[in-house]
Amino acid sequence: MTRLLEFDEVEPDTDCICPGCNARRRARLHAAAVRDGGHAAAHSVRRRAAVLFAAVGTVLGGGAAAAAVPTPSSSTPAPRTPQGEVTGRFGGDPAGGTARLQAVQGITREQIIARAQGWVDQKVPYSMSTYWSDGYRQDCSGYVSMAWGLAASETTWTLPGLADRITKDELQPGDVLIFNNPSNPQAGSHVTIFGGWADAARTSYLAYEQTSPTTTRRTTPYAYWSNSTGYLPYRYKALSPGGTEGGTDPGTGTGTGTGSSSDGTGQGTAFPGADKFGPGRSNEYITRLGQMLVQRGGGRFYSEGPGPTWGEADRKATEAFQLAQGWTGAEADGLPGRDTWDFLVNGKGKNIGGGSPPPPVTPPTPTPPTTPPATGVPAFPGVDRFAPGQSNSYVQQLGEQLVRKGFGRYYSQGPGPRWSESDRLNTRAFQLSLGWSGDEADGYPGPDTWRRLFG
Structure with missing residues (x-):
């Protein structure tokens, strides 16, 4: 015999430890706001529901009731990047929400990208339960928390509280793209760090993300490979304006400048940082990269230059050099990292097309600057x-x-x-x-x- 019972669902008791109250408290903790696409039902205090129970003996016989779990729709992708709860450094208890907001410190875009690149270089394994040597959880939201220099490892549901919504056209390196899936709040959500546009049409971008098996940096279709329309762009509230020139990456002790060592050209041999290369970048390091690639057999990729503005020729020549070393996948993405830079400045590895690197050449002494004719030039004001x-x-x-x-x-x-x-x-x-x-x-x-x- 079965019967239909109707009841009012009320707010879960804060002291109750039964599976039902635990499940509802967790669901409400992770539920997205209605304005952000969350389900209104997740925020209602009381709603009418009909529950079909089995025979009276099942109801009254003392057996444990099975908790009802919503079934994700067939269109929901298989989870690839589950995330943990909000935790303090190395998994300790986090401070309260207000305390976390007050603990936020300013950081520049260049520092965010440098910190993100640090995990790429170290190939940090993906995990939602373990913590890297810097104290941050090794999942996607822990990765962003690390890059932003936050006081705790946040989640994709709490990161928006530390950021402002922006538009696609406003995206700049260091901003993030967040997807929160109400059907699967923990395992179905994801976040990536925006590293710059990969093409003029803005159909793809350089994404830094923590995903299985290790941290990666790759060209990604906008806004992501799946659930593209669900990813929303955000900008960290405590972002500091302007860039950095050398200095130290706060919180990691990793220098982002060129260092004091020199290769005889007056330029340091240390890797200047991943943020110096890629779409939209223009600086002296790109010129130097191109010159080194030409010396290693990459001249055919340049119809002119090399020059200070990053172009497709720089990417193709860099990729060719990486492939010549036998590197594949993310290690041959056409964007120079520490290993690529080290091989080039120190004459390691193979040339593009095979062969040994050329012997070191003493560069010519730069011609002292001369004063050009002042025709048409406004007078110097002093x-x-x-x-x-x-x-x-x-x-x-x-x-x-x-x-x-x-x-x-x-x-x-x-x-x-x-x-x-x-x-x-x-x-x-x-x-x-x-x-x-x-x-x-x-x-x-x-x-x-x-x-x-x-x-």
Whole structure:
């Protein structure tokens, strides 16, 4: 005999340890907000439900009742990146939500990408229950927590509380794309770190992600391989404006600058960081990479250059060099990492097309800068116009010309009339592109810098 019983579902008792209350508390903890696509039923305090019980003997006989588990739809993909709960460093108890927000520290985009690349280089194994040497859980949300420098290993459901929703057009390196699946909150959700657009049409991007078997960096269709429309872009609330020049990656002790060692060219041999290479990047390290690749047999990929702006020729030449070493998969993605850079600057491995590396060549001494004709060049206003605390039209004129010449990557906004560190870094990048060094490339424009920039 069966019968239909109707009941009101109420808020689970906080002290009750029965499986039903435990399950409902966990479901409510992970449920997405209604405005973000969550189910309204997950947030209602009371709802009507009909439960069909078996014979009265089953109800009253003292047997353990089986907990009802929602069945995911057939369109839900097989979980690939399950995640753990919010935990403190090395799995300890996390601070409360407000305390975690207050503990958030500022970090730059360059530092986020450098931290993300650190796990790629170390090939950190995927796990939702173990913690890496830096104290962060080795799943997708723990990876983002590490890259953002958070006080705890968050989840894909809690990360949005530390971020602002943005649009696809606003995405920049260090932002993230989050997919939360209400049908499978723990094992069906995922997050990736946006590393930059891979094509002009913005149909694919460089994704840093923690997935089985190890951390990876790969070109990924926007917004992801599956559930593409469900991924939403977010930006970390405590992001610091501007970039970093050398320095140390906070929290890891890993230097992101070029170091003090030199190969005789006046440039350091240390890997400058993965954030220096890829779509949208322009700097002296890309020029140097291309020159080394040409020396190792990659000249056929360049119709002109190499130059400071990253292009498809740089990617193809880098990929060819990586393949020549016998590397495959993510190790031959056309983007230089520490091993690729080490092989190039130290003459290791095989050339593109086979053969041994060429003997070291002493580079020619750079030609001292000369003053070009001043025809059509606006008069230099004087060095006192460009210094901390200065605000005038010449600063803005300088910045706008730097942008026109392709040296505006350090501007998060502007340029404007007030002298800033972004103006200095962009000026220095232009000076370095001329082959200058030392005091000649200090980031402060003199008469020669001015004439060459506007000439």
